[in-house]
Amino acid sequence: MKNLFFCSLCFFFLLVSCSKDNDISNAELIVNDWRITARTVDPPIAFGGTMVSDLYAQAESCYKDDIISFKSDGKYTVEEGLTKCDDSDPQVSEVGTWQLNSDETILVLTDSDSDVTEINIVKMSKNSIEMNFIEKENDVNYTYTLILDIN
Numbered sequence: 231m232k233n234l235f236f237c238s239l240c241f242f243f244l245l246v247s248c249s250k251d252n253d254i255s256n257a258e259l260i261v262n263d264w265r266i267t268a269r270t271v272d273p274p275i276a277f278g279g280t281m282v283s284d285l286y287a288q289a290e291s292c293y294k295d296d297i298i299s300f301k302s303d304g305k306y307t308v309e310e311g312l313t314k315c316d317d318s319d320p321q322v323s324e325v326g327t328w329q330l331n332s333d334e335t336i337l338v339l340t341d342s343d344s345d346v347t348e349i350n351i352v353k354m355s356k357n358s359i360e361m362n363f364i365e366k367e368n369d370v371n372y373t374y375t376l377i378l379d380i381n
Contacts, residue, residue, distance in 0.1 A: 310323060
């Protein structure tokens, strides 16, 4: 009976220790270099005389390789990728700080001009982040959805 109890106890601790290894917080997952791989808006907006919802498809290739880096010290940067839209553009186009709310579902970005943007985290894994935010223009709420993948 002691052996059965001991084996059960060991199995329990094995399960608990394994589950802790897989429980990585969003705050840990976000610290990396990311690239936007999808950007949509709902409802669609006018772009070149056509209503579009897939903004990523409309973007120039020089924007598609930009890198968003979230650092462990709470700072972030947006950097030009290998392809710059204008050779005279600075390599780092934006800097600021980031933090997550207490339940790690809202990403709060504060840029160098002290402008604050709150972004909802829909889904996050070690390789991908789905997020969205709402902007109101002319009494219409536009929901922008972004997919970021590890760079």
